[in-house]
Amino acid sequence: MKKAIFAVAAALVTMSAFSSAAYADDHDHHPVCHRVHVHGHWERHCH
16 A cells, blocks of 8 residues: 555655646746655645
8 A cells, every 4th residue: 555655655756746847948837745654654745
């Protein structure tokens, strides 16, 4: 179960990395935050 949660979190991080690269030229966008499961607890990662 932990591997499945980690895989979903990794997929979200990967997808958010591609989407942030698409908006790299836009300097007026607000930071985007995601809840990520890290080491048994949830963290909010913003970029």
